[in-house]
Amino acid sequence: MQHYSQQKRFLFAVDCIIFGYDGQELKLLVIKRSFEPFKGKWSLVGGFINDNESAESAAGRVLNDLTGLDGLYMEQLHCFTDPNRDSVERTISIAYFALIDIQKYNQQIDEDYHPAWFSINQLPELIFDHTAIVEMAKEKLRYKAALHPLLFELLPDKFTMPQLQSLYEAVYNMEFDKGNFNRKLLSTKLLDKLEDKDKLNSKKGAFYYTVNLKKYSAGFKTFLNFVPSQYINK
Template sequence: MYTGYNLDDRVFLAVDCIIFGFDDEDLKVLLIKRDFEPERGKWSLMGGFLKSNETLDNAADRILHRLTGMHDIYQEQLYSFSDLDRDPVARTISTSYYAIINIEKHNQELTQQYNAQWFSLSEIPDLIFDHNEMVKKAIRRLRRRTSITPIGFELLPEKFTMRQLQKLYEAILDKKLDKRNFINKINSMDILIKLNEKDMTSSTKGSFLYQFDQEKYDKKKGDNFYLKL
């Protein structure tokens, strides 16, 4: 019966993080090159073990902070992986999280310490264990989530152009979008502030900068507004 807390049944519980970033062109994932066992020298997700005094969310926070130096990163629990032989060293279940960060804000010294590197989705190498599967699942989830919640703003600088935003969505969804339809749809959500400022680096004419309006967004969040791009 459902009794018996049998000490032999205890397992290691790992947390692995799929970290997404965006560099104005591609959606990317941050991977580390392991200089420790097992699988030294191979690429993998950043991860760690759950400590007995923290929740899974805490562990993900800690792991993300350790690699990026950042706090309050957008993250979401993805799925728990439990194949018997997924970790050759010991029976380990891994709960994966995906996170979304601004590619320019992380601490480069830290990421260098971990030999971390950004990879475009199309160029992700063979990863250890079942990490490739985790990444695949994270991408699927991110794509779906993007259509429901305006999630992507975490990936952009504070001020950004419509063009950047569109490129971001194109990168996430992996398809071209129509400029006019896109701008209309975004505007209809009414969660951006158009600034009286232009970004002059991208063109001679310059393009208006926008800012995400956290307050408006928080108010609307309840009525879960779809996006459908």
């Protein structure tokens, strides 16, 4: 077998930034590291890439090991290559962000990892460069959500307009005008109105909506400029 001579071997890993929405706040899933260094400290979910798998396959495996789920929305974020990012050994990490409905999947989270959901605005101290990774993921999520309807991946099968507005406000850390928000969303034709209402949060009740899956797929090409550009990187 031939080898490239005099070339040092590096470790390759994946880190997964898992965003979730509980109906009120945008949250991040973190775990307690089970080995040194920084054993017991908060960390992103991650792992090393095996010889026989791609980075994307490794990220999918890590997510499946934690949640027991396949097919989560997942997208590559960035490749982190700072020589000093890992205090033990030179490790290059390819980061992915994923979206998960907390209410739907919370019971499947593997407790062996000591997982915990933290508000995206009240995160604990994370190991290595994980805080910087999360900040980049937040910016990417805001940018993508302004162009594509991917935030619907965070919602339950049926939801109200106030819940949807609350989600967008959580992501962008700002308030939207209710009338303008509703008009813009309904004009996309992505939502199907249901007959039943949520009567727990108001006397009048708010109609439930569901996503039209056919139009949702097309929406990734047509759902443009929903959020004003000045708020994307806020």
